[in-house]
Amino acid sequence: xxxxxxxxxxxxxxxxEEHELPNGRRGRFEIVRHNGGAAVLPIxxxxxxxxxxQYRAAVGRTLVEIPAGRLEGNESPExxxxxxxxxxxxxxxxxLSPLGKMLSSPGFCDETIHLFVARQLTPIPPSPEEDEVxxxxxxxxxxxxxxxxxxxxxxSKTQLALLLYFSTEDAP
Amino acid sequence: xxxxxxxxxxxxxxxxEEHELPNGRRGRFEIVRHNGGAAVLPIxxxxxxxxxxQYRAAVGRTLVEIPAGRLEGNESPExxxxxxxxxxxxxxxxxLSPLGKMLSSPGFCDETIHLFVARQLTPIPPSPEEDEVxxxxxxxxxxxxxxxxxxxxxxSKTQLALLLYFSTEDAP
Numbered sequence: 001x002x003x004x005x006x007x008x009x010x011x012x013x014x015x016x017e018e019h020e021l022p023n024g025r026r027g028r029f030e031i032v033r034h035n036g037g038a039a040v041l042p043i044x045x046x047x048x049x050x051x052x053x054q055y056r057a058a059v060g061r062t063l064v065e066i067p068a069g070r071l072e073g074n075e076s077p078e079x080x081x082x083x084x085x086x087x088x089x090x091x092x093x094x095x096l097s098p099l100g101k102m103l104s105s106p107g108f109c110d111e112t113i114h115l116f117v118a119r120q121l122t123p124i125p126p127s128p129e130e131d132e133v134x135x136x137x138x139x140x141x142x143x144x145x146x147x148x149x150x151x152x153x154x155x156s157k158t159q160l161a162l163l164l165y166f167s168t169e170d171a172p
Numbered sequence: 173x174x175x176x177x178x179x180x181x182x183x184x185x186x187x188x189e190e191h192e193l194p195n196g197r198r199g200r201f202e203i204v205r206h207n208g209g210a211a212v213l214p215i216x217x218x219x220x221x222x223x224x225x226q227y228r229a230a231v232g233r234t235l236v237e238i239p240a241g242r243l244e245g246n247e248s249p250e251x252x253x254x255x256x257x258x259x260x261x262x263x264x265x266x267x268l269s270p271l272g273k274m275l276s277s278p279g280f281c282d283e284t285i286h287l288f289v290a291r292q293l294t295p296i297p298p299s300p301e302e303d304e305v306x307x308x309x310x311x312x313x314x315x316x317x318x319x320x321x322x323x324x325x326x327x328s329k330t331q332l333a334l335l336l337y338f339s340t341e342d343a344p
Contacts, residue, residue, distance in 0.1 A: 006179045007186055009202040011280050014179055014186055019229040027303030029229040030181040032204055034280070056278045057191040057201040063278055070279075102328040105276035105283055106228045106235055107242075108183050108206070112326075113277075131199030154284075156274040156328045163335040 011070065034111035038081040039068035041099065041161040042091055042118040049144050050089050050121070051137040051158070064137060064147065065155045068113070077114035085118055087127050088134050094120025099164050104156060115161050141166070183242065206283035210253040211240035213271065213333045214263055214290040221316050222261050222293070223309040223330070236309060236319065237327045240285070249286035257290055259299050260306050266292025271336050276328060287333050313338070 002018040013033045020026050042050035055062045069084035071077065078096060085091050099115040128134045139147065147153055148162055174190040185205045192198050214222035227234045241256035243249065250268060257263050271287040300306045311319065319325055320334055 009188070011202045012186075012204065014184075014204075016181070017229065019232075021229075021303065022227050022234070022305045025302060025305075027229065029303075030183045031230045032184065032186075032281075034277075037279075055194050057189065057193075057199065058203045058280055058282045059275060059278050060191075062194070063275070065278075068279070100323070100331075101326060102331055103231060103235070103326050104328050105206075105281065105285075106231050106237075106327055107209075107240070108230055109204075109277065109281070110230045111277055113328075130197060131193065131201075133193045133195050133197075151272070154273060154275050155278055156276050156285075156332060159272075159274055160328060160332055160335070163332070163339065167335065167339070 030108055032109040032111075034070070034109060035073075036071045036077075036112045036114070037068055038071065038077040038084065038114045038116065039066050039157045039161060040081045040085050040093075040096070040116040040118045041066050041165055042085060042089055042093065042121055044121055044138070045119075048138045048140055049162075050091065051139055051144065052088055053135045053137050054088075055133040062133075063155050064153050065158045066161055068157060077116070081114070081116050081118075086124055087129065088132070089136060090124055090126030091118070091121040092124050093118035094122070099161060102157065102160055113157050115157065115164065117161075117165060202280055204281040204283075206242070206281060207245075208243045208249075208284045208286070209240055210243065210249040210256065210286045210288065211238050211329045211333060212253045212257050212265075212268070212288040212290045213238050213337055214257060214261055214265065214293055216293055216310070217291075220310045220312055221334075222263065223311055223316065224260055225307045225309050226260075227305040234305075235327050236325050237330045238333055240329060249288070253286070253288050253290075258296055259301070260304070261308060262296055262298030263290070263293040264296050265290035266294070271333060274329065274332055285329050287329065287336065289333075289337060
């Protein structure tokens with residue numbers, strides 16, 4: 001496989017690679033490499049969900065999302081999401097359960113996002129990074145479901161985490 | 173806003189941009205620009221779902237997905253998905269209904285994917301592009317749900333389309 005490195009940044013790198021396909025043909029592919037991430041749906045003891053409103057430069061607007069972050073080096077998804085839950089939402093979790101995993105856009109990118117649910121939450125002071133502008137948004141499951149149905153939640157990891165949570169038996 | 177173009181390819185382009193954040197600070201962001209895409213969950217008259225198995229160079233393996241493609245120029249999502257449904261799955265749809273839309277990874281990428289359900293399908297000869305290796309996979313809704321629950325479907329647009337479909341009232 002021939003590979004030409006195009007860009008190596010802080011968050012992503014980009015290669016143009018020639019791959020042999022299963023049918024024996026060769027193809028040229030533009031590929032975004034990402035170290036992977038983790039995202040968490042935090043659930044308060046009263047059942048409310050902890051979402052965040054975060055400005056996203058890539059789309060030039062503020063989105064409703066769940067807390068999430070990029071894996072640093074060989075960090076485990078659990079360690080990553082424990083850090084992000086503290087920094088972005090201001091909670092420590094007593095219980096962290098895997099909810100699934102997703103490839104965000106495998107047509108051109110290798111990013112895997114590991115999804116979790118966090119329960120038994122204890123508030124701690126949030127500490128967002130300098131380039132993160134984040135506000136918490138506490139929603140009942142009913143309000144979150146309505147916001148999703150009305151198109152107010154467009155971030156794929158957040159949509160997926162909510163739908164997976166709503167599809168489990170213990171969800172209201 | 174200062175922007176430095178890094179790469180301009182066939183599928184994506186990459187910029188490094190300096191943005192002013194809502195709090196007045198400035199941040200430097202690596203941003204992947206993508207023209208957007210469309211994806212469709214095709215449903216046969218007998219209720220079976222038309223999925224595809226497709227080799228994905230970015231992750232080096234074959235994934236179970238729904239038919240999808242990239243918007244060409246100013247193409248509408250409906251026109252895009254009509255073309256991809258024919259090319260990748262070999263069907264013409266009598267009815268196309270919007271199912272939602274998603275941002276695949278807004279932390280660093282502006283890609284929007286428009287999701288549809290297609291019904292009243294008529295088979296036509298598929299015509300995949302040269303660098304696409306695609307096999308159809310017809311599944312009952314029950315089998316698709318099992319495959320999803322067992323972790324056999326990891327592509328986010330496919331996970332989301334299936335969960336949105338299963339959450340509607342007419343799904344089995």
